[in-house]
Amino acid sequence: MAHITGLDMHSILADTLFFPPERSTFAGDVDGLFNFIYYLCLFFFVLIIAAMTYFAIKYCARPGHSEKPSPSHNESLEITWSVIPSILVGVIFFYGFTGYLNMREAPEDAYEIQVYAKKWQWSFKYPNGAETTELHLPAGKPVKFLEQSADVLHSFYIPAFRIKMDCVPGRYTSTWAIPNATTGSGISIDGHQPYHLFCAEYCGQQHSQMRALVYVHEPAEFEAWAEKEANFLETKPPAEAGAILFQRKGCVQCHSVTGDRSTKYLGPPLNGQWGTERDVIPRGSSTPEKVMMDENYVRESIRQPMAKIVQGRKPGMTVFTPSLLNDKQITAIIAYLKSLKDEK
Ligand code: HEC
Ligand SMILES: [Cu+2]
Numbered sequence: 344m345a346h347i348t349g350l351d352m353h354s355i356l357a358d359t360l361f362f363p364p365e366r367s368t369f370a371g372d373v374d375g376l377f378n379f380i381y382y383l384c385l386f387f388f389v390l391i392i393a394a395m396t397y398f399a400i401k402y403c404a405r406p407g408h409s410e411k412p413s414p415s416h417n418e419s420l421e422i423t424w425s426v427i428p429s430i431l432v433g434v435i436f437f438y439g440f441t442g443y444l445n446m447r448e449a450p451e452d453a454y455e456i457q458v459y460a461k462k463w464q465w466s467f468k469y470p471n472g473a474e475t476t477e478l479h480l481p482a483g484k485p486v487k488f489l490e491q492s493a494d495v496l497h498s499f500y501i502p503a504f505r506i507k508m509d510c511v512p513g514r515y516t517s518t519w520a521i522p523n524a525t526t527g528s529g530i531s532i533d534g535h536q537p538y539h540l541f542c543a544e545y546c547g548q549q550h551s552q553m554r555a556l557v558y559v560h561e562p563a564e565f566e567a568w569a570e571k572e573a574n575f576l577e578t579k580p581p582a583e584a585g586a587i588l589f590q591r592k593g594c595v596q597c598h599s600v601t602g603d604r605s606t607k608y609l610g611p612p613l614n615g616q617w618g619t620e621r622d623v624i625p626r627g628s629s630t631p632e633k634v635m636m637d638e639n640y641v642r643e644s645i646r647q648p649m650a651k652i653v654q655g656r657k658p659g660m661t662v663f664t665p666s667l668l669n670d671k672q673i674t675a676i677i678a679y680l681k682s683l684k685d686e687k
Contacts, residue, residue, distance in 0.1 A: 366538060366559070367504035367520040369446060374505070376438045383431065446506065449487035449519035456480075458490040460497035460510035463549035464593050465540065473572035476591050478540055478557045480522050481565035487519040498544035501557055507543055522559040549596075549607075576671060585679025588672050597660065600683055609659045614683040623651035641677050 365371055404410075456478075457468040468474050480486050490499050492510040499518065500507040508518035526537045542553035560568060576584050589595060597610040604612060622631040631654050634640055643650050645668060648660035668676075 362505065363503045363538070365503070365505070366522060366524050367501075367506070368523055369442075369520060370503070370505045372438070372442050372445075376435070376442060379438075380435060446518065449517065450485045453485040453487035453519055454481065455487045455489055458488045458499055458510065459493060460490065460499065460542065460553075461493035461593070462495065462547055463542070463553040464596060465499075465542075465553065465555045466591065466593075469569055469573070471569055471573045473569050474591055475572065477537075477555050479565065479568060479572075480557065480559045481562045482522050482525045482559045484562060485519055485521050487517055490516045490518070495546050496544045497542045497546050497553065500541045500543035501538060502541070503538035503557070509544060522557075525559045525561055526557070576675060581675045581678035582682040583679075585675035585677065585682075588668070588676050589679055592663070592668055592672075592676075593661070594676070611653070611656065613680055617681050617683065622654040624654055626650050626652075636680075638677050641680060642673055645673055645676070 361377075362370075362374065365374060455470060459466045459468070464476060465478070466474060466476050467478050469479075488499060488508070490508060490510040491514075492512045494512060496512070497510040498507060499510055501520070504520040504522065506518050506520050508516050510516060538557040538559075540555040540557050542550060546553065571578065575587060579587070589600075594613075597608055599608050599612045600614045602612045602614060616636045618636060620633050620635050623634050624631055626649055632651075634651060640651075644660065645663045646665075648662055649658055652658050
């Protein structure tokens with residue numbers, strides 16, 4: 344077995360048993376208080392169990408000893424067991440409350456990212472219009488997350504930053520952090536993997552899949568990334584841009600592009616469909632009609648998914664209004680679906 348030093352062992356335990364390494368300026372305070380409470384509990388647990396065991400053995404009923412009446416009251420003991428816990432609770436409250444206040448109010452110049460939670464995907468919108476499903480952040484700068492939920496309660500949780508905030512339908516919530524270490528972009532460059540972002544509020548069937556990766560860049564690198572990301576519709580060929588949108592807008596959650604028809608996809612596979620005919624039931628009618636998968640049918644499927652349902656299929660597709668997906672973006676998705684024509 345490889346030799347493990349005390350420090351390595353500590354970080355292995357810290358990684359697996361408790362939290363991942365501290366990667367925001369809050370993390371030290373949170374862990375400090377967490378450890379204080381943890382070791383305090385451990386100390387009193389051991390003390391109380393040991394005293395209890397000792398007394399149970401020492402004063403066990405035995406022949407030749409009769410029980411004495413117990414004292415009704417002991418002032419110094421009572422003062423001790425009131426004052427010491429009050430001080431401890433006061434210390435916990437002080438650090439808990441000041442830490443909480445600190446985490447509630449983002450600095451005014453914070454970089455603001457809008458976080459959208461929906462079953463079962465995260466998406467992030469940056470001030471320059473870029474949108475991603477993985478979170479990218481500049482290192483060393485305060486970042487404010489303004490959270491919204493499209494459906495049910497979700498919770499935005501980045502363990503490495505020690506921040507968590509519920510995403511509530513019909514209400515904005517926010518949290519913030521200063522990431523203090525960069526990550527590699529995929530493969531670890533400086534020893535840091537991207538961090539995890541989880542949904543920490545049970546939100547239905549695929550709750551456990553509601554995850555994202557968090558990449559932290561040097562500020563200059565971050566700016567270049569955000570610039571390129573915002574313009575991908577212009578800078579990439581339509582089919583490639585469409586593939587990105589298909590991923591980002593959540594189409595992948597419900598449609599495979601590999602022919603996979605398993606029930607984890609609510610909708611049908613979309614590869615090899617371009618130009619093929621299907622029997623659909625138009626809304627409000629019961630007579631099937633033939634429709635070809637072309638530009639207008641795809642556009643209608645996105646804008647008004649209920650207008651035509653393929654015979655034998657259940658509806659269930661999200662409505663994408665122009666603010667969720669504009670015409671330019673739909674055109675790119677169409678180019679992507681066309682490019683999947685011959686795949687099987
Ligand atoms: C919540 C799940 C869900 C999401 C998200 C979703 N779809 Fe659908 N989609 C469905 C279902 C279910 C159907 C089948 C209903 C029907 O036949 O109209 C469907 C049907 C379609 C059809 C018609 C397929 C056919 O064979 O006639 C197209 C095209 C389509 N979706 C494209 C998209 C695109 C593009 C996106 C992303 C912008 C998307 N869908 C997002 C569930 C979804
Ligand atoms: Cu969730």
